[in-house]
Amino acid sequence: MxxxxxxxxxxxxxxxxxxxxxxxxxxxxxxxxxxxxxxxxxxxxxxxxxxxxxxxxxxxxxxxxxxxxxxxxxxxxxxxxxxxxxxxxxxxxxxxxxxxxxxxxxKMGLYGASASVKDVTSGGRVGVPNDKSNLQRALKLLASEGYITLKPSFDAEVTADNYKSHIEGRSLKAGDIIALDQPGLKAGFRTRYSAVVLSVAVAYDPDPAKSLFGLVIGREDNSVTDxxxxxxxxxxxxxxxxxxxxxxxxxxxxxxxxxxxxxxxxxxxxxxxxxxxxxxxxx
Amino acid sequence: MMVYSWQDLLSSFRILLGEPLLNTMAIMLGSTLLACLGGIPLGVYLVLTSPGYPLAAERLYGVASSVINILRSIPTIILVILISSLLYFRYSVYRPTDFALLLEAVVMWAIAAIPLCARLVESAIKEVDKGLLEAALACGATVRQLVRKVLLKEALPGLILGITTLSITILGTTVMSETIAIRTIASRAVVRATIDNDGEFIVSGIAILAAIITLVQTIGTKAARHADKSR
Missing domain, CATH: 3.40.190.10 (Periplasmic binding protein-like II)
Known part of the structure; x- marks a missing residue:
């Protein structure tokens, strides 16, 4: 034994x-x-x-x-x-x-909540990421699409706490742009539009055209994304x-x-x- | 561990003491108030229908109790996302102002806090000596009189302490408020320190939150003691 x-x-x-x-x-x-x-x-x-x-x-x-x-x-x-x-x-x-x-x-892109809303200036709000690096990227995207202009004071130190004083509204007012965290951007309930890195939306559906947000309104230029x-x-x-x-x-x-x-x-x-x-x- | 310059620390205090402080206080005080409006009647109802009290109804108590258990098991953030999804239709009617967005947040947090408030009220009222209850009933008090003049009055110190706990719990849950675009002290401290690499925000955030909690708890304890003496 x-x-x-x-x-x-x-x-x-x-x-x-x-x-x-x-x-x-x-x-x-x-x-x-x-x-x-x-x-x-x-x-x-x-x-x-x-x-x-x-x-x-x-x-x-x-x-x-x-x-x-x-x-x-x-x-x-x-x-x-x-x-x-x-x-x-x-x-x-x-x-x-x-x-x-x-x-x-x-790539970062601007999404509409449904295929029927294509005019970003139509009274909805635009959600941007609340972290520094993605926020700046999103604001640059909005500026390149012509919705806002970046003031000369816009630099690498712009955060969700002070971005409103560094941008100037054109067809979108500065107050229309609100900063949310990633779950909030994905859910999209507070905003009609969201600027997110497209990969976030792609993760829901491999086909960006059919993704959660329904519609891509604008996307970043390759030279920026690179x-x-x-x-x-x-x-x-x-x-x-x-x-x-x-x-x-x-x-x-x-x-x-x-x-x-x-x-x-x-x-x-x-x-x-x-x-x-x-x-x-x-x- | 990082070393921060005094200027960074000061500017982080200046940022947090602006809009984030206002939002935090609005959610904390506003939703505590609203939650009490819903939670105190619900808590009283729970007590009255529980076995051994004048309106004892085992089934009703069981139903109410399990509904509260289910609501309490839903994390605040999920409830908040659920409610905001129900509110989405508003964009076809009107464009909410900043103030409306904050007000919605206060209501959402209040709804999430009602079940907890009811439980705290229930436990505070059940602390009241049952002899008093029987005496009041023997004197021919109606249920309304019983609730107003005996139960709530006798339980007041416990109620005040419970509401203090409730408001501090609500303060703790504001950390995920940026899901609905409300910047509070806790959420700012987390985002700036863990994503944006501005570690000084954790220091200033904790300092401000500690100050708020100390203040609220001191007021709550003092008020409870005062209520206990003047009962």
């Missing part, structure tokens, strides 16, 4: 050690719900599995600096939710992080791949490079998200 217990324990120990040795390396990717998450699950996870890695995706419900902090602290190996300007604005973490690979651009390429961000990587972390991150980088140059992937993006999600520079 005693003997069999001893053997069983020994066996369990051996199996545990062997299992630990045989376990594949895991890459933990931090991302946010929506299009970023589906891109990772659909394309990046299979590519990494092929290279022999296990991938665990940690999905955050809203974007924020804590995702970068988690990457710095090692809770995630890489993250994919932000564009380069946002990373630069994170003064606490940006020194410890670096851009691994740019993946895709998500400044906001969403990038994979990792901790500092040793380019020779000496340590375990650098080795797997370099493998991830190679996989991302392969993916963004793969014609099949580009074709899927072009077909499914026509002009909304795209790899900059690709034909």
């Amino acid at each position: 005693k003997k069999s217990i001893t053997i069983a324990i020994l066996l369990a120990l051996i199996l545990a050690i062997a299992g630990g040795a045989l376990a594949k390396e895991t890459i933990i990717i931090g991302t946010v719900v929506g299009i970023q998450e589906s891109l990772i699950n659909e394309f990046i996870v299979p590519a990494l599995n092929k290279k022999g890695y296990d991938v665990s995706v940690r999905v955050y419900t809203s974007f924020g600096l804590n995702i970068n902090t988690d990457t710095v602290q090692g809770k995630t190996d890489v993250n994919f939710f932000q564009h380069e300007p946002y990373l630069k604005g994170d003064s606490v973490n940006s020194g410890k992080l670096e851009v691994l690979w740019p993946v895709a651009s998500f 400044g906001f390429v969403n990038v994979f961000v990792s901790r500092q990587v040793d380019l020779k791949g000496q340590d375990a972390y650098s080795k797997k991150i370099l493998d991830l980088k190679a996989a991302l490079k392969g993916l963004t140059e793969d014609p099949a992937f580009l074709k899927i993006l072009a077909d499914r998200y026509s002009g909304v999600v795209y790899v900059p520079g690709a034909k």
